[in-house]
Amino acid sequence: MxxxxxxxxxxxxxxxxxxxxxxxxxxxxxxxxxxxxxxxxxxxxxxxxxxxxxxxxxxxxxxxxxxxxxxxxxxxxxxxTVPTAWVEPGQSWVPPADSGEYVIKPAVSAGSQDTGRYDLADPEHRELAAAHVRRLTAAGRVAMVQPYLxxxxxxxxxxxxxxxxxxxxxxxxxxxxxxxxxxxxxxxxxxxxxxxxxxxxxxxxxxxxxxxxxxxxxxxxxxxxxxxxxxxxxxxxxxxxxxxxxxxxxxxxxxxxxxxxxxxxxxxxxxxxxx
Structure with missing residues (x-):
């Protein structure tokens, strides 16, 4: 420039x-x-x-x-807009019952930091997804959960x-x-x-x-x-x-x-x- x-x-x-x-x-x-x-x-x-x-x-x-x-x-x-669920600090979150793929990230973020992709058909991914949301909300951040397109x-x-x-x-x-x-x-x-x-x-x-x-x-x-x-x-x-x-x-x-x-x-x- x-x-x-x-x-x-x-x-x-x-x-x-x-x-x-x-x-x-x-x-x-x-x-x-x-x-x-x-x-x-x-x-x-x-x-x-x-x-x-x-x-x-x-x-x-x-x-x-x-x-x-x-x-x-x-x-x-x-x-x-891509459908989005918001999880506020203090709220609990349970992964959806369906077996699709989801993206989890903080509502305030830059680049790909603190962002993950989860296949909820995989039990390990379900646990990691829940842990990701807990990690964000425990830090006082709002988590956003979106279906993976x-x-x-x-x-x-x-x-x-x-x-x-x-x-x-x-x-x-x-x-x-x-x-x-x-x-x-x-x-x-x-x-x-x-x-x-x-x-x-x-x-x-x-x-x-x-x-x-x-x-x-x-x-x-x-x-x-x-x-x-x-x-x-x-x-x-x-x-x-x-x-x-x-x-x-x-x-x-x-x-x-x-x-x-x-x-x-x-x-x-x-x-x-x-x-």
């Missing part, structure tokens, strides 16, 4: 969000990119975001998007990337992510599992779900610098939302030739909006 921004006369400095020596008010724009250590310090991160002038995406979006319970709100708004093993996951333009948020490019979850989470810290990433052409049905998702963002999508909408085919083949990444997404700009320029243009668009 440095070259296309420099070509537009934009000076860039990388800074760490929790560095007390940084004067955030000294910047015309602060762009969130990779604060992937916030998951275990979310309250501190959200409080920091609220104090930063000219932050994109905005602090209220950060507060909403860093807790995956936003999926329940989007589902209530009519967005096709088997289409990710064949079709993969589609990430649709949107960047700000002169007329609001616009589709930029899409990529395909192959399956990552191979089994239970055993409590070993692992932020990112190895991914297979390839460019992908987004279909009309995927674009429609993505636009429906973005339209339901509190405050509307036109305030956003970027958005990533992650979709997987559901049991009937229609795309369903897995995650909406508005805080620290990998934007995969290396997978579309013009994407770096589009992101640089998006940043200059937001710079021009600042008082």
């Amino acid at each position: 440095l070259a296309p921004l420099a070509a537009r006369g934009v000076t860039v400095e990388a800074a760490i969000w929790d560095d007390p020596a940084v004067d955030w008010s000294g910047y015309d724009l602060v762009v969130l990119r990779s604060p992937w250590d916030y998951a275990l310090r979310r309250d501190e991160f959200v409080a920091w975001a609220q104090k930063v002038p000219c932050l994109v995406n905005p602090a209220d979006v950060v507060a909403w998007n860093t807790d995956k319970r936003y999926l329940a709100e989007l589902s209530a708004a009519g967005v096709p 088997n289409a990710v093993d064949t079709s993969g996951e589609t990430a649709l990337l949107f960047l700000a333009g002169p007329d609001g948020l616009a589709f930029s490019h899409a990529i395909r992510k192959g399956p990552m979850l191979t089994g239970p989470d055993l409590g070993v810290a692992e932020l990112y599992k190895k991914e297979q990433i390839d460019p992908r052409t987004a279909g009309p049905d995927q674009l429609a779900v993505a636009q429906q998702t973005l339209a339901a963002v509190p405050g509307g999508p036109d305030r956003l610098l970027y958005a990533r909408v992650d979709l997987i085919p559901g049991p009937d083949g229609a795309p369903v939302l897995v995650e909406l990444e508005l805080t620290e997404p990998s934007l995969f700009i290396g997978y579309a030739d013009a994407a770096p320029d589009r992101l640089a243009a998006a940043i200059t668009t937001h710079l021009a909006r600042q008082p």
Whole structure:
């Protein structure tokens, strides 16, 4: 991003969000990119975001998007979303009686950390799934339990990337992510599992779900610098939302030739909006 921004006369400095020596008010724009250590310090991160002038995406979006319970709100708004059960701290949880596969992860997380896949037909997996939920809730975290969508093993996951333009948020490019979850989470810290990433052409049905998702963002999508909408085919083949990444997404700009320029243009668009 440095070259296309420099070509537009934009000076860039990388800074760490929790560095007390940084004067955030000294910047015309602060762009969130990779604060992937916030998951275990979310309250501190959200409080920091609220104090930063000219932050994109905005602090209220950060507060909403860093807790995956936003999926329940989007589902209530009519967005096709992977079914999710939520287990609060202090609640007990028993694995479903059926023998399907499920994914368990915390509601506040980054990457693949604390995420596992369980085949509930396997007695050992059932015990490990219950232990995973207990481990999360005992730490004061909300656990989320979702059916594993088997289409990710064949079709993969589609990430649709949107960047700000002169007329609001616009589709930029899409990529395909192959399956990552191979089994239970055993409590070993692992932020990112190895991914297979390839460019992908987004279909009309995927674009429609993505636009429906973005339209339901509190405050509307036109305030956003970027958005990533992650979709997987559901049991009937229609795309369903897995995650909406508005805080620290990998934007995969290396997978579309013009994407770096589009992101640089998006940043200059937001710079021009600042008082």
